[in-house]
Amino acid sequence: MRVVVTGLGAVTPIGTGREDFWTSLLEGRNGFGDVTSLDISGYKVNRGCELRDFDASPYFQRQDPNSMGRTSHLAVAAARMALGDAGLDADSYPSERAGVCIGTTSGEPLVIEELDDCIVGECLDESDKHFSYRYPCHVIAAHVAREFELGGINQVIPTACAAGNYAVAYAMDALLAGRADVMLAGGADAFSRITYTGFYRLGAIAPDICRPFDLNRSGMIPGEGAAMVVLESEERAQRRGARIYAEMAGYGLSCDAFHMTGPHPEGDGAARAMRMALKSSRSNREDVGYICAHGTGTKASDKAETKAVKQVFGDGAYQIPVSSIKSMLGHTMGAASAIEAVACASTLSEGKIPPTANWETPDPECDLDYVTSGARDQQVEVVMSNAYAFGGNNASIVLKRYRG
Amino acid sequence: MNREVVITGTGVVSPLGDSRGEVHEALCAGQTALKSVQGFDTPGIEPPLAGEIADFDPVAYLGSRNLRPLDRTSKLLTTAAKLAAEDSGWTAEMLAEHDVGLVVGTMFCSAHTISQFDQRGLREGPSRASPLDFANTVINAASGQAAIWHKLSGLNSTISAGSTSGLQALAYAVDMIRSGRATALLSGGVEELCYETFFGFYNSGSLCNSPGRDQPMPVPFDTRRNGFFLSEGAALLMLEEAESAAARGARVLAEIKGHGSAFDCRSSSRADGHSELLADAIVRAVQAALDDAGLTAADVQAVSASANGSRADMTEATALAQTFNGQTDRLPVTAIKRMLGDQLGAAGAMQTIDMVETIHDQRLPGIHGLEDVEGTLPGSVSDLTREFEVETALVNSVGLDGNCCSLVIAAHS
Numbered sequence: 001m002r003v004v005v006t007g008l009g010a011v012t013p014i015g016t017g018r019e020d021f022w023t024s025l026l027e028g029r030n031g032f033g034d035v036t037s038l039d040i041s042g043y044k045v046n047r048g049c050e051l052r053d054f055d056a057s058p059y060f061q062r063q064d065p066n067s068m069g070r071t072s073h074l075a076v077a078a079a080r081m082a083l084g085d086a087g088l089d090a091d092s093y094p095s096e097r098a099g100v101c102i103g104t105t106s107g108e109p110l111v112i113e114e115l116d117d118c119i120v121g122e123c124l125d126e127s128d129k130h131f132s133y134r135y136p137c138h139v140i141a142a143h144v145a146r147e148f149e150l151g152g153i154n155q156v157i158p159t160a161c162a163a164g165n166y167a168v169a170y171a172m173d174a175l176l177a178g179r180a181d182v183m184l185a186g187g188a189d190a191f192s193r194i195t196y197t198g199f200y201r202l203g204a205i206a207p208d209i210c211r212p213f214d215l216n217r218s219g220m221i222p223g224e225g226a227a228m229v230v231l232e233s234e235e236r237a238q239r240r241g242a243r244i245y246a247e248m249a250g251y252g253l254s255c256d257a258f259h260m261t262g263p264h265p266e267g268d269g270a271a272r273a274m275r276m277a278l279k280s281s282r283s284n285r286e287d288v289g290y291i292c293a294h295g296t297g298t299k300a301s302d303k304a305e306t307k308a309v310k311q312v313f314g315d316g317a318y319q320i321p322v323s324s325i326k327s328m329l330g331h332t333m334g335a336a337s338a339i340e341a342v343a344c345a346s347t348l349s350e351g352k353i354p355p356t357a358n359w360e361t362p363d364p365e366c367d368l369d370y371v372t373s374g375a376r377d378q379q380v381e382v383v384m385s386n387a388y389a390f391g392g393n394n395a396s397i398v399l400k401r402y403r404g
Numbered sequence: 405m406n407r408e409v410v411i412t413g414t415g416v417v418s419p420l421g422d423s424r425g426e427v428h429e430a431l432c433a434g435q436t437a438l439k440s441v442q443g444f445d446t447p448g449i450e451p452p453l454a455g456e457i458a459d460f461d462p463v464a465y466l467g468s469r470n471l472r473p474l475d476r477t478s479k480l481l482t483t484a485a486k487l488a489a490e491d492s493g494w495t496a497e498m499l500a501e502h503d504v505g506l507v508v509g510t511m512f513c514s515a516h517t518i519s520q521f522d523q524r525g526l527r528e529g530p531s532r533a534s535p536l537d538f539a540n541t542v543i544n545a546a547s548g549q550a551a552i553w554h555k556l557s558g559l560n561s562t563i564s565a566g567s568t569s570g571l572q573a574l575a576y577a578v579d580m581i582r583s584g585r586a587t588a589l590l591s592g593g594v595e596e597l598c599y600e601t602f603f604g605f606y607n608s609g610s611l612c613n614s615p616g617r618d619q620p621m622p623v624p625f626d627t628r629r630n631g632f633f634l635s636e637g638a639a640l641l642m643l644e645e646a647e648s649a650a651a652r653g654a655r656v657l658a659e660i661k662g663h664g665s666a667f668d669c670r671s672s673s674r675a676d677g678h679s680e681l682l683a684d685a686i687v688r689a690v691q692a693a694l695d696d697a698g699l700t701a702a703d704v705q706a707v708s709a710s711a712n713g714s715r716a717d718m719t720e721a722t723a724l725a726q727t728f729n730g731q732t733d734r735l736p737v738t739a740i741k742r743m744l745g746d747q748l749g750a751a752g753a754m755q756t757i758d759m760v761e762t763i764h765d766q767r768l769p770g771i772h773g774l775e776d777v778e779g780t781l782p783g784s785v786s787d788l789t790r791e792f793e794v795e796t797a798l799v800n801s802v803g804l805d806g807n808c809c810s811l812v813i814a815a816h817s
Contacts, residue, residue, distance in 0.1 A: 042525075042529040042530045042531065043530050043531075044531075062672075063672075067673075095669060095670075096666065096688055099667070104543070105542055105543070106541075106542070106543070107543060107564075109518075112515065112518055112519055112522065112600070113522060115519065115600065115604075116519050116522040116523050116526060117526070119519070119523060120523055120526045120527055128603055128604060128607045129607045129608050130608065131600065131603075131604035131607075131608075132601065132604030132605045132607075132608045132610065133608060133674060133804075133805070135512070135515070135604070136511045136512055136564065136566060137543055137564045138511065138564040138565050138566045138569070138803070138805065138807065139566075139805060141565075142566075142667070142805045142806055142807070145667050145669040145806070146669050146671075146672075146806075148669075149669050149670070150667065150669055151666060151667050151668070151669045151670070151685065151688075152665075152666065152667065153665055153667070154565065154665070154667035154669075154806070154807055155563060155564070155565050155572060155576075156563075156564040156565065157561060157562065157563060157564070158513070158542070158543030158544055158562050158564050159544045159560070159561060159562055160542040160543070160544050160548075166561060170576070173579055173580075173583060173585075176583070177579055177582075177583070179692075193522065193525070194518060194521060194522050194525075194541055195541075197521075197522070197525045197530045197533045197538075198521070198533070198535070198538030198541060199538075200530060201530070201531070201533050201534070201535040201538060202535050202538065253505075253558075253559035253560070253561070253585075254503070254557060254558065254559065254560075255505070255506070255548075255551045255556060255557050255558065255559065255560035256557070257551045257552050257554075257555045257556050257557045257560075258552065259552070260473065260539035260540075260545070260548055260549065260552065261535075261538075261539050269557065272557075280585075389542075389544070390539060390542045390544070390545070390548060391542065391544045391545065391547060391548020391549075391551065391560060392548060392551065392552065392560070393544065393548065393560050
């Protein structure tokens, strides 16, 4: 059985909806700006990739968006777009055979931030009453399931910034194991004071723009967003005449077991995940025509990822286009690799590779082909998408061009 | 899918003991974990009651090496991992040499650390927030920290599905082993008791000691029940592919035969009392687990219910009565949250571990203090600890947001 991607939905700092987002990616548009959703006066950096003017209400039909946190809003919006893109609604799948799996870094951080405001301001009342049922991150998948009548598997995989890939991988396995007929899978994270403060304290936020793999790269830029993909069996997709973007072919997961917030300096764990992903997808390393990098724009992460790619692909690494779309939309945390999965599926179906934007100066330690002069027209057969996270988590997925 | 999954060891940190034997004895004796909380200040509430591991001393288990970066949730999990590894015969060297993975269910993970990190930034300015604490604010912090401590380089997943998280984590791990993506996984759940979650549940009115209650009555299935009590702990099982476990000469405690899950997507909000829609989802999860195990309801000889003393216990009772189709009179059902409290994300794994012990010693803990049974399970629930033959058992986990998960375990054949 082959698992295929038949629907794509994304809410990102550079565009909402598959087409908008894809157009922005190919144009190399930046999503950075001054931070507006939190009081930035105590910080020495002021750079974020927020979703401006995002209105959740058009995406809800069965629930009150005011009864839940912002991450759920983003997830429901992306899910509605993905299902619409796939030509599916609740009448087109048996509810008990349809499931959802969502990755996240922080879950519903604004709910606990509201509680903290109240604790510090000594005004505990309502926020404390709904904390226990609005905060736990599983509610994100619960809200998506209620909105679209998904009565099967329901899970959140909060494996930080690699979570989107974990979710897509798990959804693939659920289909292969016969536990579902249709799976929505992706990631979501809302812009958060806690996250912003944390990366600020790690000295990881770039003061101006994000420049992955550039010698003068100065960090990442925290963002927010969500993306969902629809996965189903090839047979089911063909039977209903669905547009098939790509095959979800395999994945690899590993743990550095080395450091909570930094990568293994040689990229050993990342390399193991990539090798497993190749094996799991029955791909040879020569087949890979594009690597969608984790590429956050920090010194350590980009260097370790480059080393890991060379470990796995040897001299062939120099022939493979590698780009980081975080150069444009910042780091959307648990949504990042889900958004990247949308980009990868589009790359395979459209024959275009998105660029690494903002790149100017070569780094001798980052010497691969980073697609630095704009999007590239190139038909690709196999893509690998990497995601790395706090906790030393590594997750690589492999998507293949679908030829019927 | 011929690869079978066996349980070769368990690790437990709980208010009723730190081994499955000790916890099982306490459960069978009807001991309760409910007592006054010491770990945090509780302005305006006298006395705050919960299932706290008041004397938890991680140094006693782990030594003092490399503990500083770990918060309480991480320490609980890392300790359970140590105990599970030892129980299953995995030495530290073996763990470091093989790609052993970790799959952890949790509902809140490090909510206390997250809140403290944020509060410090608010009170003293963002430049005073602690980068060391920030590492523990991600929801997979505990599994990351435990992996570093034990050098677990295999897959590292965290699963959140409300209070079904622990059982869902086991289900995830089973599929990973069956599909050949892993051969040995530590899997289960962790949850800490902290100010934030305690007061959250306290003020939402869910607890047996929430405002307005005369006397705590966390007795599942009893007409007098008035809510659950919050508890904490970590529970991990070493799951291994059967042939690989046999090849290393491992002792096998039990087998995991199958699992199933379902979600109640039709209820408009979380369950507050009895819900037919949630009952339907529970029935589907149990049936899916039985199908996955290649068994029928008639094969099940004991059930560990999710019931915790909430009004919603009736929903699970209805679902079990429906699944076992009038056979519940001969089917003993326990609900160990009566004694242990609700360990949320750790609960399903803790239930599973205790059922392993029930299969071992053929005793099912009674539901302490149960007198006046409501509804559909009169013949199957009892306040008495019962002895009988049990080889195949069902573990059930239900979350009030609609998550349902069931697991079938059996004696090793």
